[in-house]
Amino acid sequence: MSALTSRTLGDLLGAPLRALIEAEAIAARTTADFIKEVGFVAPTTASTGNGVEDIGSPxxxxxxxxxxxxxxxxVESTISVPLLTIVPIPSLQISEAKIDLSLIITDSATTPQRPQMKAIIASPLVKSSVGNKLTMDISVTLQQADLT
Structure with a gap:
């Protein structure tokens, strides 16, 4: 029994894209948590429940x-500055990702909505067609979207 199972082309391309988006979300939450935990003193009173989170004082x-x-x-003088102005805030984002896949097309079906191909991930050594199966090399390059 093969460990590889047939998947739609959308599933094979979508899985790494979904993983990239989830990784960016985790990085964003980590940055927000760092700012909240390192940059602020927790409030002494509970939240008022008005939909605004009180994260405390700087x-x-x-x-x-x-x-x-x-x-x-x-004379002795003092100056107070927020800690976050002198500490680097960890902030990572995926600015570019490249996904390379080698696929063996095992089936093709047309539905009223759209054509669908099923494929399995091929060994990097497989580069030719086998019987009535076709191979496909796909390279996708992604970049961070602007916030504009």
């Missing part, structure tokens, strides 16, 4: 330093 870093005033006196 976590501040305070620096103390000595400075000389115009009249020559040394």
């Amino acid at each position: 976590r501040l870093v305070t620096f103390r330093y000595s400075r000389r005033t115009a009249d020559g006196k040394d």
Whole structure:
């Protein structure tokens, strides 16, 4: 029994695309969690339930330093800045992906809506047609969509 099963061409192309989209969603959630956990002090009161999430107050870093005033006196000064302004925020995205597949077309069917081909992923060594089966090499290159 073969471990490979026949799938529609849409399934074979869609699975890696779906995995890329899911990976981007995980990366976005990780970035949002980092900002929330590292950049903010959790609120002390529960959410009001009005649909707005209170993530707390910005976590501040305070620096103390000595400075000389115009009249020559040394005074201690402080400055507070949000931690997120000095810490790199991990933010990854897939800007380009290339998917290469070698397929063996095992069946072709036409339905009233659209034609459908069934295929299995071929061994990289298989490059010729076998009997009435055809092989197909597919290369898909994707890029990150602009937000415009």
